[in-house]
Amino acid sequence: MIPLFTLLLLQDLSTLHGAAESAMRERRYADAAGIYRELAEKDPKWRLNLGMALSYANKHRDAVSELKAFTKANPQPGPAYLFLGVAYLKLEQPCDAIEPLELALQWPLRPVSRWTELADAYEGCKRWEPAAKAYAEAAKIDKPNQPGLIRQSAHCWRMAHRYDFAKPLFASLAHESRYGNNAEFLFEYGDTLMRLDGAEVGIPWLEKAVLADPQLLPARSALGRGLMELDRPLDAVPHLAHAANQDPTLLLPLSRAYRALGRRVDAAEAEAKYKSKMTERLF
């Protein structure tokens, strides 16, 4: 026979749970969090729901605290890790998001977005290779977003200096209309080609990138460097000079371009600036 006190408590918990679920359905997440907090005080298993409600209520720091406590007590893979990882991402702490999101992958019911979130965490933490691989995994299952995810994978391979892996991915997208005038894409593809296959191969894409966005400094610096590699100092100077204000390493190729054009004073000035700025940076 169940004691009366316990029956009253169960009835009370059931009512509270119902109220919390209603609040969640009606997107009153802060209200739901309040109710779940009451429940969690009585039974810590509700900390998962509390963490989820806090997460939906954009109270990510509180969500992290509850979800960390929950996963400590319940370390088996489950949705808590996913919510914990996402909360860290929302807090712009991608490096902290990696471990819970890696654990979330072991949960058998895996929503499509999980690879993307893990990839975002790796990318935010500048762990380029795992990010590239995670975006590739995401692209396999998230067909509607496949081109964008492949693009992200290629970008991360490039950042990892694995131009050989990035190149075929960029190439597979190069003729998609959405990237035809996308300066960032054109720059990344052109720069990848230039590094792997030489300036003469990359330059046409870099020229398209600069045409699409003349203010895109990485494209202009890559184009300037490429033109110098092809011994075209006259064409290189405008690009190098434009980008050198932001990137002092360009002052050296700019100086060499000036020298090749017989502009000795400009060459000496650019080289002196390069030495001074780089000495500051390096020593």
Add this chain to the structure above:
Amino acid sequence: MRESTTRSILALLLVSPCLNSTPPRIWTIHTIPGMILTTGETVARKPLPATMPGGLALFDFDNDGLQDIFFTNGGDLPAGRKSKPEHANRLYRNIGNMRFEDVTARAGIAGTDYAFGTTVADYDRDGHTDILVAGLHGVTLHRNRGDGVFTDVTARAGLGQLKGWSVAAAWFDKDNDGDLDLFVVRYVGWDGATERQCIVDGKPDFCHPKQYPPTSNALFENKGDGIFEDVSTASGIAAQTGKGMSVVVADFDSDGFADLFVSNDRIFNQLFLNRDRGRRFEEAAFAWGVAVPNDGNPPSSMGVDAQDFNGDGKPDLIYSALRDETFPIYRNTGSSFVEATAQTRMGILTRLMAGWGILFADLDNDGFPDILAARSDALSVTGGKGDSVKEPPSWFRNRGDGKFEAGAGWDAVPRAMWRGAAAADLDNDGCLDVVLTALQEAPRVLRNPCQQANWLEIDVREPGARIRVGESQWRVVSSASGYASSNAGPQHFGLGSRKEVNIEVFWPGGRSKRIEKVKANRQLRVAAP
């Protein structure tokens, strides 16, 4: 255009048709038993010195006509000392047919300091090649007594005063007075007690060199009586700071005096031009266009070598670097260097590589110096990047038209943390074999399958001497090459189908000797007149 056309025609003349049609032959791998290159790192602790060991030397220490091998080795960190037998530097006597006998104990050459690099030469001119070792606490000079035993003469020679992290060194005659002076490459200011912990991809790993202060190199003048005087300040060397990795010596400006190029890690490289007959050195890397590659990004310059790869008689330069930095290569015009990384295709070939030891060496005996590289990243294999930091070694074939292509026959060589590299004909079969070191592994010898082409080896044994073979093959005798390594053996020349050649040797100070119609396929000792 005219030059490359000429080179193409020359290539056709020198390379026999059967060489071009022969499929690539496989190099065989021999493991040196009894030694593992120790680093002192653990999974949790990554003191910076642990990524830096691996210099070696090839030389004939017992004058028996076979090239022997000396390996430097690490030790405990952060103490930087050798506390166990497995930390010993090792001397292996070549007993023929690719067999090597460990004679370390008898030679008394084990050392006590955590070691990185070495340079070998007969500094006291007694006919026996001596060994200098660069280590975490300075340098150690081992004098070869000639009876198979070496004596530590560091203190007596006045070299004990040099403290701090030395990586590499070179014997050279800076003032053409007939005795060998000493240049020591120093890396960074490092203190084991205050070493920081860095995290790469979520795991402890080696810190970036920017975390450590630069330091200056050292120059010692041989006073001729076995004593060296520190002339670092007087010569201007001490005024220039860097993060030195390796050095190579050659007369870059053809003024008759040896100059120095020092590769620096992530800061400007240094070119020290010899002035006032060796009394002063002028740092001229910017003026000569070799401080940084043309793109303006200072790379992690690692190992370096200087030889004439394009047959114009002037020593050119190549140094290795990390991934996405390529292995920049420069043509020497006599008054400056012109970067030729893109034109030679070395940029495309090495873009995805990270390298340490790098050498010019004619591996296929076709008369054109090829390039070989001991490769791997600088990060730890137990760090966040894991096994991806390991790479296979590579060689790049000089096509003879100013361009290089991937060399064949090394596919079976495993990925490892390759560091030091040196090349010599270890089995006297007329082809260069390659010795490589790798962190936490036994050293390997790659035996050349030896194509049927002619060759000549010229033994001059005097750093700074230049040798011309035929019309366009030049070699500088240098006691430092690659990464923290050295080679005092004979200079090897591939001759292709040529059966005899004229040779000329030019010694520092102006002496020279010409020998005509030298028959191919032999080793020739040439003494100064």
